[in-house]
Amino acid sequence: MDYKEIDEKWQKAWDDSKIFESDVSGRESYMVTVAFPYVNAPLHIGHVRTYGTADVLARYKRMRGLNVLFPMGFHATGTPILAFAKRLKNNDPELISELKLFHISDQEIAKMTDPEYIASYFVNEIEKGMHRVGLSVDWRRKFVSTEPFFGKFIEWQFGILNGKGYLIKGKHPVGWCPNENQAVGMHDTKKDTEPDIEKEAAIKFRVDGEDAYLLCTTYRPETVFGVTNLFVNQDSDYIKCSIGGEGTYYLSKASSLILRHQIGIEQIGAEFKGSELLAKKCTNPITGTTLPVFNGFFVKEDVGTGVVMSVPAHAPFDYIAIDKLKKEGKALDIVPIRVLEVPAKDGIEPRQIPKVEDMDIPALRYIEMFKSGASESEALESATKLQYKEESHYGKMIIKGYEGMSEPEAREKVTKNMVEAGKAMELYILANAPVACRCGYKVVVKVVEDQWFLNYGNAGWKKEAKEALSGLSVLPDKSRKAFEAAFDWIDLRAVARAQGLGTRFPLDKDRIIESLSDSTIYMSFYTVSNTLRGIEPEKLRPELFDYIFLGKGDLSSVSSSTGIDFQIIKRCKESFDYWYRSTSRHSGADLIFNHLTMYVFNHVAVFPKANWPKQIVVNGNVLSEGEKMSKSLGNIVPLVDGVEKYGTDVIRALVIASADLFSDSEFSEVAANGVDERFRYLYDMAMKISSMESGELRHIDYWMYSKLNRKIKSATAQIEKLELRGFSTSVLYDSILELRKYLSRGEPNGIVVRDYISSVILMLSPIAPHVSEEIWHQLGNGTFSSTEKWPNADESMISDKVEGEEDLLDGIITDSKQVLALIKKSGKEPKSIKLIVADDWKRQLNNRLGEKRDVGSVMKLLNSKEGLSALGIDPSAKDKAMKYVQQLSKRINAIRKVDSMQEDEYRLLDEAKSYLSDSIKYPVSVELESKSSSQRAANAMPLRPSIDILS
C-alpha cells in the first residue's frame, strides 16, 4: 500500500466525479465552515487540526445522507502581508529562513516584495495543500477577503451595524512607532511582543512658590497618603512644560518625548539637570504636607515621568534610597508613613515575613527577606514584587476615610477622587517597555482621536447575542463557559485602522476596516460567491444584499435598481436560504475570545433568527514531538513534508483524532508508525477475506457481531459530538484488537470478517478517507466509501451475554496459565486441567447480594428454613452456604447479577474445550460442582469456575 499513490488516485477520482461540489437540492442541507487561512505562509501539519476536524464533520454528515457544503476562502486583509513584503525588501534573514523551511525557491522569494504577489502565491499554495490532505471542499466558491465584490458585502454589513447604532466614536490608546508613524501590534515588533498598555495615575505635586507641578506617575496612587518626599534623578535632563494648555509641569526630558504622543506637551525654556530640582519643595495634593525633593538612585528618566513619589513604608526602593541619604546626613527628618497593613491570619503573619524587633516599617521587613544573595537591585525588585502582591492581596487601608478597604478598591476610589478634583491625570504607559518596533525604534503609546469602535458592550446587542449562544451547540460542551465569559467581557473594539489591506471603512474612507471585524459573517457569502463572481462590484448595492440575506424588498425592483438579472438574484437568495439554516462553525480554541464571539454578535446584528449560528466547534493545537510547534523552535512540519513522508491519512488520523477536541494532539514519529501499522493491518485483512471459508456462525462469530454493533453505536455517538479520540480508539485501535482475538479462535468466517471490516472502513472514512476508499475498493465495491451510507447498529446483535462469556473464557485462560506457571515453579509436572462450574444456589446468593449488598439480611435468611427454601438451598448445605456468603462479603462491591445458570456455563465451557486446551496447552475437562469430587470444587463461583490442575 503506497500512500502517495492511493492519495492521488482517490483525490483525482473525487475531483472527476465532483462529489464535493454541492448545490441546492431537495435533500436536507448542512454547511460546515472553518476560519479561513491567512495567506502569509503555506500550511503546516498544525493547520490540519482545525481544517481536518471540519472535514471529518463534513464527511460524516455527508455519509449520514445530508447535502453537505464545505466551502473555503482566504484571508488577506490587514497588515501582515504588508509587513511581510517590507521585511523581504529588507532581506530579513529570519523570514527568509522560514520560507526556506517550506521549500520556497529563491526566485519566488525574490518576487515577494509585492503584497499582491504574496497573497496570490499563498492562496495557490494553501489550496494545493488543502487538496493534498483530502479536504472535501467545494472549491467553486472560494474567494479572497480583499476582492472588491466581497468588499461590497462588508460595506453592506457595516451599513447595518451603523444603522443599529453599534458604531461609536472615541479615543483609543495604541502602541505606536514614532519613526514609521503608525500603530504597531505584535506582528510589527521585534520578537513579536505585544505592546502592553496600562493606565496609570499621574499625580500633580504643586511646587511651592510656583504655578507649576511636579508630575509623578504611580501604580499605587492610594499610597499618596504615605508620601514623604519626591525623587528625581539628579543626572538626568528635565524640562518645564505645559501640558494640553492645562498647566505647567516638571518632568524628565526623556519621558516627555514618549508622552508627547498622547498628551500635548510644549517645552518651556531649556532643559536642565535634575539636580536643579532638589532645591524645590512641593505639596502633597491630598494631605497638604510639604515635601522635599531628593535624588533617587533608582529613578529612570524614561520610565513614567522621571519623577517618583516616595513611600518608604511601602516601597523597598524608596526606603533604601532614604536610608542611603540618611547615611550621607540628608533627609534626616523623613519618617515612613504607613497607609495600609496586612493583618495576621490566625495569629500567623502572611508568608514568612520575619517580625523583626523595631521594624514596624513593612518595606523594611520585605527587604530583610531578600537581603542575602542577589545584587541589591535584584533583591529590591523581589522585595517590591512580593510586597505589592501581598499588600494588594491581603492589605487593608488604615487611612481615615478608607479604613479597612482593600488596596484595589482604595486605588480606584483615590484615583477617581484625585482625577475629579484635578489633582491627578491618567496616562497610558507601556507596561512591558521597552518594546522595539521592527524598524528599531522604541514603541510609545499614542492616543488615537476619532477612533471608531464596534460597541459590543451595547446592552441590547449583548442580550441578543447571549440568547443566540444559549440556543446553539458548542463542541466540546465544556468550552461553553469560556464563551459565556467572552460574551460578558467583550466591550469596545476598535474597528478601523490607518494601514492594511481590506475594505475602506464606510464612515471614514481614510481608514480600513480592521481585519477581524471584516470576517465575522463572511461564511454566509459562500452561499452566493460563485454566483456573484464576475458581476461588476458597483452593481452589488445594499438592496441586493438586503434582498438576498434579509428578504427585504422585492425581486423585480432589486433587479432593476442593480441591473442584475433577476434569475441570478433569485438563485442567490435560494442558495442562502437553503444552506444557511444548519451550519457548523470551526476554529481553534484561541479564537473564542475574538473571532468566534464576534461571529455570533455580528450574526445576531445582521441576520434573522433562522440564520443565527447553530453550532460552534473549537479545537486545540498540535504538538510536535511533545513541543509546541513554533517558528522559533524550528519544529514546524510543513504539510507537504508530512504527507509525503507519512501519507495523508496517517497525518490526518494523528493530528485530528489522537486527542479530544479541547486538548492538544500529538504528532510524533512513533505515533505515526503506529497508525501506519494499523492501516496496513486492515488492508492486509481485507485482502485475505477471499481466502476465508464461510461456515455456520459460532459463538465467536456472534461475539464479533456483538462487538461490531456495539462499536457502531458508541462510535456514532462519539463522532456526533466530535469526540474523535474516543472514536478513533474504538474504530481503529480496538477494531484491530478484536480482529486479532477473533483470528486467534481459528477458522475465520469470511462473511463475518467482511461485514466487520466493511463497517469499520466506512466509519474510518471521515478520518482516513483515502485508505478507506482503497480498502473499500479492494473489498469489491464500485462506489465511493465517501458517499456510502454510514453503518447502522443492529441492536439485536449486541449481547452482553455473548461478550461476557468470551470474557469468561479469556479469564480462564489467563488464570490457568498463571496457576500452571506457579505449579511448574514448584517442580510439579501438570497433566491436565479440570474446570468446575459453580452450583445454581451460589448464583442465587450472588444475585441476592448483588442487588442489596446487605450481608446481614442474607445471613438471616440462611438461618431460617423458609429463607433456605426461598433461596433454593438444601438445609444440609446451610454451612457451605454461610461460608460462601462470608467469602463473597469480602468483595461485596464486585458482586454482579449473574444471568446464566450452571448448565449454560457448563455448555459454554464444554464447547470451548478444544480452544481452551489449545490456548493453555493442556487437556481441559469440565464438571459440575455438585458432581465433583475435587477438593477445589467449593471454590467455584458463578462465572468463575474453580481451576483444578491435575498432576
Next chain:
RNA sequence: GCAGGGGUGGCAGAGCCUGGCCAAAUGCGACGGGCUUAGGACCCGUUUCCUUAGCGGAUGCAAGAGUUCAAAUCUCUUCCCCUGCACCA
C-alpha cells in the same frame, strides 16, 4: 491579577458528568520468553508492594479534610500546571 481548562501508574492518555465487576482501558517504553544466523517485524508473559495453585491483602489516581455501606469519581480547602486577556491575525 482576572477568566477558562487541567493535575491519574516510567511516559502519553481513558475513566470523573450518571460513586460499586477500577490496581485503573489503550498505546508507547522497559524487562523476561518464543521466532530468527542476527536485527526488525510478529507472538506470549511481566511491569505498586506483599502473598499465593489463580478467586487474598496493603498502599494508591496533586495534598488535606468531609459525605457515603462504598470515592480516581461527589463537596470544601490548599498547592501546582496550561491557555487567553483585544484592536493583533
